[in-house]
Amino acid sequence: MAESTRTLEWDGATGDHWVAYEEKYNAAVFRYSERLFAGADVRPDDRVLDIGCGCGQTTRVAAELAAKGSAHGVDLSAAMLAQARARAAEEGLDNVRFEQADAQVHDFAAGAYDLAISRNGVMFFDDPVAAFANVRRALRPAGRLAFVCWRAPEESEYSLVPRAALGRYVTLPGPGGANEPGPNSLADPDRVRDVLGRAGLVDVRLDPEDELMDLGADLDEAMDFVLNRPHVRGPLSEVDAPTAAKATDELRTALTPYVTPAGVLLRSPAWLVTAHAPA
Ligand SMILES: C[S@@+](CC[C@H](N)C(=O)[O-])C[C@H]1O[C@@H](n2cnc3c(N)ncnc32)[C@H](O)[C@@H]1O
Numbered sequence: 170m171a172e173s174t175r176t177l178e179w180d181g182a183t184g185d186h187w188v189a190y191e192e193k194y195n196a197a198v199f200r201y202s203e204r205l206f207a208g209a210d211v212r213p214d215d216r217v218l219d220i221g222c223g224c225g226q227t228t229r230v231a232a233e234l235a236a237k238g239s240a241h242g243v244d245l246s247a248a249m250l251a252q253a254r255a256r257a258a259e260e261g262l263d264n265v266r267f268e269q270a271d272a273q274v275h276d277f278a279a280g281a282y283d284l285a286i287s288r289n290g291v292m293f294f295d296d297p298v299a300a301f302a303n304v305r306r307a308l309r310p311a312g313r314l315a316f317v318c319w320r321a322p323e324e325s326e327y328s329l330v331p332r333a334a335l336g337r338y339v340t341l342p343g344p345g346g347a348n349e350p351g352p353n354s355l356a357d358p359d360r361v362r363d364v365l366g367r368a369g370l371v372d373v374r375l376d377p378e379d380e381l382m383d384l385g386a387d388l389d390e391a392m393d394f395v396l397n398r399p400h401v402r403g404p405l406s407e408v409d410a411p412t413a414a415k416a417t418d419e420l421r422t423a424l425t426p427y428v429t430p431a432g433v434l435l436r437s438p439a440w441l442v443t444a445h446a447p448a
Contacts, residue, residue: 179293180269183399184246191224191252193385193394196432200380201317201439202227202288206234208376208441209286209315213237218282218307220272220316221245221290225253225265231286232257232265238283243270244290273300277307284308287316292354301368308446314370317378318355320438321347326427327382327437331395334423338416339404361442370444378439383432384424391424391433392417 187194195202205227211217211234219228222242232240242265244250250267257265273294285304294300304314322328322344332341345351347360355361358375365373384391395401396417405413427433 179245180247184248186397186399187223187246188248188252190394190397193390195224195226196385197383197394198288199383201378202230204378204380204439204441205286205288205315205317206230208317208443209284209313211235211284211286215283216281217241218243218277218285218304219290220285220287220304221293222253222267222287223249223290225250225256225267227286227288228253228265228267229257229260229262231284232262235264239264239266241265241282242267243272243275245269245271273297273303275303277303279306280309280312282307282309282312284313284315286314287318289317289319289352291316292318292352293350294354295350297350297354297364298367301365301370305369305446310446311448312446314365314442314444314446316442317439318361318442319352320377320440321356322353325437326435327384330423330427330435331401331420334419335401335405335416337419338412339401339408341404342400355440355442358440361440365442365444369447371447373442373444376441376443378441380437380439381434382437383434384427385433388421388424388428388433391428392421395420395424 211231215235215238217231217235217240219242222228222244225242228240228242253267328344345353347357362373384394427435
């Protein structure tokens with residue numbers, strides 16, 4: 170496995186954080202999951218690859234839908250994969266497996282999958298063309314690809330609102346540029362078409378999904394979720410206690426208008442991207 174800085178981060182503190190907040194992340198993005206599975210159209214015989222599967226919720230859903238097929242989740246984080254295996258065992262799934270692998274370079278068997286999916290796990294590649302070409306080789310002829318990824322952060326309340334509130338008191342790392350590995354690397358639709366086209370994929374389609382992130386059932390849950398995200402918790406721990414308290418108060422005020430009976434809901438536009446390997 171490549172041991173880049175990002176590899177070590179996911180297979181370290183960031184992965185551990187995602188395990189601790191597994192249920193909150195799953196709840197936060199459930200609307201995007203529904204969009205993903207609507208686009209992926211998993212069939213009963215499909216052999217599914219889940220790229221950047223994390224704690225494996227989408228892999229397990231794929232395994233249930235592909236009841237006569239199988240689902241294979243790959244991720245960089247050993248901790249998240251351990252959680253994924255434990256959940257699959259709890260659910261009694263016997264057609265799912267998880268493997269620690271860097272999807273951009275892993276030696277997948279050629280043509281081994283009918284479908285590759287990802288819920289926000291394909292934006293972190295150092296060389297996205299090489300990575301998607303690797304995924305394309307793993308697909309059978311005419312095999313399908315479906316993933317969700319974020320649109321521009323400047324369109325996202327989920328990105329902007331906490332940043333504006335906390336940023337008055339704390340220096341947060343940038344949201345991640347459109348051309349660098351990170352959550353926004355596939356925000357630009359022209360770049361997505363270019364990357365996937367150069368990776369040898371065809372019929373590339375991007376559907377805008379104007380969905381809502383659910384940060385928690387109430388304001389306290391949403392505060393806990395945001396304040397413990399790694400890019401927030403680190404910088405917040407470096408300022409003095411009165412400054413951290415002011416930042417926290419500002420965040421609470423900023424999130425209050427988003428509290429609804431259905432949760433603390435912030436707009437976060439995404440793409441549903443679908444493509445095929447050549448026939
Ligand atoms: C934003 S998280 C999403 C996790 C999961 N798909 C979900 O929706 O809960 C991104 C995931 O991609 C994984 N990841 C990043 N780069 C990867 C790579 N090159 N190969 C495999 N997994 C990768 C990370 O370890 C992390 O679990």
